[in-house]
Amino acid sequence: MTLKLGCIADDYTGASDLANTLTRAGLRTVQTIGVPAADLALPEVDAVVVSLKSRSIEASLAVTRSREADKWLRARGARHVLFKICSTFDSTDAGNIGPVMDALAGDAGDAIVLVTPAFPETKRTVYQGNLFVGAVPLNESPLKDHPLNPMHDANLVRVLARQSHRKIGLVDLATVVHGPEAIGHRLQELAGQGTGAAIVDAVFDADLTAIGAAALKSRVSVGASGIGLGLARALVEAGHVHSHAFAHHADAPVGGAAACLAGSCSQATLQQIAEAERVMPVLRLDAEALLGGRDETQRALGWALERLAQGPVLIASSATPDQVGVLQARHGREAAGHAVEQAMADVAEGLIRAGVRRLIVAGGETSGAVVDRLTIPGFLVGPEIAAGVPVLRAIGAGGGMLLALKSGNFGGPQFFADALELMR
Ligand SMILES: Nc1ncnc2c1ncn2[C@@H]1O[C@H](COP(=O)(O)OP(=O)(O)O)[C@@H](O)[C@H]1O
Numbered sequence: 001m002t003l004k005l006g007c008i009a010d011d012y013t014g015a016s017d018l019a020n021t022l023t024r025a026g027l028r029t030v031q032t033i034g035v036p037a038a039d040l041a042l043p044e045v046d047a048v049v050v051s052l053k054s055r056s057i058e059a060s061l062a063v064t065r066s067r068e069a070d071k072w073l074r075a076r077g078a079r080h081v082l083f084k085i086c087s088t089f090d091s092t093d094a095g096n097i098g099p100v101m102d103a104l105a106g107d108a109g110d111a112i113v114l115v116t117p118a119f120p121e122t123k124r125t126v127y128q129g130n131l132f133v134g135a136v137p138l139n140e141s142p143l144k145d146h147p148l149n150p151m152h153d154a155n156l157v158r159v160l161a162r163q164s165h166r167k168i169g170l171v172d173l174a175t176v177v178h179g180p181e182a183i184g185h186r187l188q189e190l191a192g193q194g195t196g197a198a199i200v201d202a203v204f205d206a207d208l209t210a211i212g213a214a215a216l217k218s219r220v221s222v223g224a225s226g227i228g229l230g231l232a233r234a235l236v237e238a239g240h241v242h243s244h245a246f247a248h249h250a251d252a253p254v255g256g257a258a259a260c261l262a263g264s265c266s267q268a269t270l271q272q273i274a275e276a277e278r279v280m281p282v283l284r285l286d287a288e289a290l291l292g293g294r295d296e297t298q299r300a301l302g303w304a305l306e307r308l309a310q311g312p313v314l315i316a317s318s319a320t321p322d323q324v325g326v327l328q329a330r331h332g333r334e335a336a337g338h339a340v341e342q343a344m345a346d347v348a349e350g351l352i353r354a355g356v357r358r359l360i361v362a363g364g365e366t367s368g369a370v371v372d373r374l375t376i377p378g379f380l381v382g383p384e385i386a387a388g389v390p391v392l393r394a395i396g397a398g399g400g401m402l403l404a405l406k407s408g409n410f411g412g413p414q415f416f417a418d419a420l421e422l423m424r
């Protein structure tokens with residue numbers, strides 16, 4: 001297998017979002033969980049997205065794991081590696097975007113790195129280095145209340161400068177609209193002035209097409225699904241990849257019971273849970289009780305087992321920012337988040353034992369904890385449920401299962417019903 005594109009994603013929902021985008025742009029793509037074991041049979045593909053759970057871990061660990069993934073991808077022929085981050089630039093001042101970018105660019109020998117989280121399909125745009133979520137700057141969006149990495153600054157040149165050893169610059173929209181050569185010239189100019197990474201403005205998909213073509217000239221780039229789209233288009237355009245019509249890997253029905261788990265506390269997920277209450281039984285977990293022992297997870301499993309034969313159920317730990325704040329004040333931000341994630345993984349494990357074969361998980365960190373517990377090594381991409389969220393068919397251990405890993409902010413109000421409709 002000779003890869004045309006290597007990708008390292010800092011969480012599992014982000015990875016499936018990117019795998020979805022690349023697949024739809026014509027690249028045969030597989031999503032792996034971590035660096036694949038030598039005995040995992042991978043299909044012939046153009047791109048591999050290695051999913052890490054490295055967004056909210058200690059920076060040095062995120063660097064080590066990303067470099068291992070980079071080495072694996074390069075050894076399989078990938079000339080360009082995209083470090084996939086969140087379209088809302090989820091991170092803290094301690095990292096992990098800057099430290100991982102610095103390490104990968106250092107290893108690749110790139111003087112300057114192109115960085116853009118723009119993903120216009122989901123209304124993430126960048127102008128003058130400022131990230132907008134819909135009509136509002138990042139710091140006024142619901143991301144200001146994220147449980148693990150609240151975002152309080154929309155100016156990404158500033159945000160990245162706090163995380164990176166490199167000097168950070170800007171390639172503005174007025175340059176981007178002039179195309180790949182103009183972007184390339186500006187990057188060279190910035191590199192000549194000692195700038196080691198540049199936030200690149202993008203508002204429309206056409207901007208990302210130009211950015212992708214410019215990025216392909218270097219060995220590393222950093223961004224969300226939008227730059228993935230640009231890179232895929234550039235690879236097809238340059239004739240490095242024959243555009244492959246999307247194969248519906250997830251078409252064969254798997255049957256079995258279906259369940260949904262929500263650990264995301266985003267505004268979108270809270271609304272989706274409220275809507276789900278109209279069409280399926282919903283159990284809202286007591287997060288304080290979850291931290292107190294296994295009784296609450298046992299209660300959840302007992303509740304689910306009584307209902308699964310009649311149809312899908314939803315179990316949610318999700319809470320409003322005020323409620324999350326209370327739990328975090330008592331237990332600490334990371335400890336609370338980690339304990340809730342592990343409790344959701346316990347519930348997922350119990351559900352699979354009870355015969356669930358179709359599982360929908362809302363939340364990036366939550367999905368990471370669940371998929372790790374189920375020891376699924378990778379996924380093929382199926383039909384798209386909502387922008388950035390495909391149906392996934394597990395490969396290796398867990399084969400024969402369908403999953404959907406929903407990024408907290410993605411999907412329409414009826415997301416859970418929409419997903420179940422496509423996951424037969
Ligand atoms: N009731 C709760 N109180 C505090 N933290 C919670 C609660 N429910 C979930 N969490 C934590 O909030 C975090 C949500 O992050 P994540 O799953 O990545 O969702 P998103 O995709 O919205 O970012 C996880 O660490 C999760 O365990």
Ligand SMILES: O=C(O)[C@@H](O)C(=O)COP(=O)(O)O
Pocket residue numbers: 011013014015017018085086087088090119224225363364365388406407408409
């Ligand atoms: O780029 C995006 O917005 C997503 O792919 C993503 O990474 C979202 O992360 P979570 O909201 O933490 O799932």
